[in-house]
Amino acid sequence: MSDMTSTADAPRSPGRPRSLRADEAIIEATLDLLxxxxxxxxxxxxxxxxxxxxxxxxxxxxxxxxxxxxxxxLRRLKGILPQPEGHSVRDDLVLLVGAxxxxxxxxxxxxxxxxxxxxxxxxxxxxxxxxxxxxRRQLMRxxxxxxxxxxxxxxxxxxxxxxxxxxxxxLIQRVLQWNPxxxxxxxxxxxxxxxxxxxxxx
Amino acid sequence: MSDMTSTADAPRSPGRPRSLRADEAIIEATLDLLxxxxxxxxxxxxxxxxxxxxxxxxxxxxxxxxxxxxxxxLRRLKGILPQPEGHSVRDDLVLLVGAxxxxxxxxxxxxxxxxxxxxxxxxxxxxxxxxxxxxRRQLMRxxxxxxxxxxxxxxxxxxxxxxxxxxxxxLIQRVLQWNPxxxxxxxxxxxxxxxxxxxxxx
Numbered sequence: 001m002s003d004m005t006s007t008a009d010a011p012r013s014p015g016r017p018r019s020l021r022a023d024e025a026i027i028e029a030t031l032d033l034l035x036x037x038x039x040x041x042x043x044x045x046x047x048x049x050x051x052x053x054x055x056x057x058x059x060x061x062x063x064x065x066x067x068x069x070x071x072x073x074l075r076r077l078k079g080i081l082p083q084p085e086g087h088s089v090r091d092d093l094v095l096l097v098g099a100x101x102x103x104x105x106x107x108x109x110x111x112x113x114x115x116x117x118x119x120x121x122x123x124x125x126x127x128x129x130x131x132x133x134x135x136r137r138q139l140m141r142x143x144x145x146x147x148x149x150x151x152x153x154x155x156x157x158x159x160x161x162x163x164x165x166x167x168x169x170x171l172i173q174r175v176l177q178w179n180p181x182x183x184x185x186x187x188x189x190x191x192x193x194x195x196x197x198x199x200x201x202x
Numbered sequence: 203m204s205d206m207t208s209t210a211d212a213p214r215s216p217g218r219p220r221s222l223r224a225d226e227a228i229i230e231a232t233l234d235l236l237x238x239x240x241x242x243x244x245x246x247x248x249x250x251x252x253x254x255x256x257x258x259x260x261x262x263x264x265x266x267x268x269x270x271x272x273x274x275x276l277r278r279l280k281g282i283l284p285q286p287e288g289h290s291v292r293d294d295l296v297l298l299v300g301a302x303x304x305x306x307x308x309x310x311x312x313x314x315x316x317x318x319x320x321x322x323x324x325x326x327x328x329x330x331x332x333x334x335x336x337x338r339r340q341l342m343r344x345x346x347x348x349x350x351x352x353x354x355x356x357x358x359x360x361x362x363x364x365x366x367x368x369x370x371x372x373l374i375q376r377v378l379q380w381n382p383x384x385x386x387x388x389x390x391x392x393x394x395x396x397x398x399x400x401x402x403x404x
Binding site: 152 | 239241311312315316318319322328332335339353354355356359360362363364365366367369370371372373374375377378379380381382383384389392393396397398399400401402403404
């Protein structure tokens with residue numbers, strides 16, 4: 001993954017809107033093909049080029065290969081990273097939990113679940129997917145560490161388990177519509193408060 | 203779903219092993235086709251009959267239609283319900299959390315994630331899926347109610363939120379391999395204890 005070119009980092013000469021439009025069309029074509037049920041395996045640079053109305057060379061000029069393009073396309077799907085305010089640990093956790101699975105792009109709900117079995121069969125694709133979610137996980141880890149430093153959270157908690165506790169309920173509700181009895185809007189606060197307090201009498 | 207015939211309830215005349223073998227082949231053919239990437243929509247009684255090596259009439263003799271057959275096939279995938287012992291609330295929760303996403307059949311990891319977007323687009327399929335998971339959810343709800351009755355859990359906890367807290371981490375780890383840092387075998391106890399105690403200092 002180290003040789004990939006990302007949309008954000010690539011230098012771009014000024015006054016070339018046509019190349020920008022081509023990039024956009026290529027990303028859109030990739031997401032469209034995935035949303036229509038193409039597997040990662042079956043997805044080809046040829047098919048993406050045809051759908052985007054560009055030549056294969058245009059794609060290879062911007063991305064090292066299919067995986068680099070896929071990484072950019074899936075990042076687009078996830079939207080921008082939420083920004084914790086840094087005042088209240090509880091409020092920052094509510095913000096981060098509320099952002100989980102809240103994909104801006106409606107194609108995400110078609111693409112993401114089906115991607116899972118495929119991603120898990122291939123170490124390369126697994127790494128690619130972890131690259132996308134790692135920065136979000138890191139944000140939450142930092143808020144929890146701040147809570148420990150400030151004495152608001154127990155110093156002996158397992159950070160990875162705590163993140164799974166905060167993430168899991170929101171993810172299964174947003175992605176799987178797991179339980180019709182749950183109110184998705186109230187869930188971030190309910191989850192954070194329950195994880196903070198526990199369910200045993202204090 | 204009320205007119206369906208389920209594998210467990212259907213009367214079967216003795217001495218007809220051939221019909222039992224046919225049932226088995228039909229269920230297997232259904233799961234195979236789904237695991238190979240067939241959508242619920244595209245799955246046809248014709249295709250299932252062809253794969254199972256039986257006539258369509260054999261299928262309709264046992265199941266009212268595709269949805270009834272699908273319900274039986276997906277139930278098979280989920281395996282049998284775990285049995286809480288009824289002594290320790292904590293141990294029963296650990297047992298139930300450990301059973302989450304622990305599908306016996308290796309085809310489950312290919313079938314279940316991809317099913318989600320499709321299931322959520324159709325109210326009928328959503329009901330069908332809820333029918334499969336509702337009994338598991340009910341088992342956990344009963345253990346939590348017992349904990350409240352015994353004074354081990356706070357009486358004001360939200361049962362549905364608590365179930366999402368117990369279920370979510372295990373489900374995302376088993377189905378999505380969410381975080382490589384987590385130890386799947388240790389997770390049921392870690393999740394139950396963290397949910398019981400909370401992460402604030404007591």
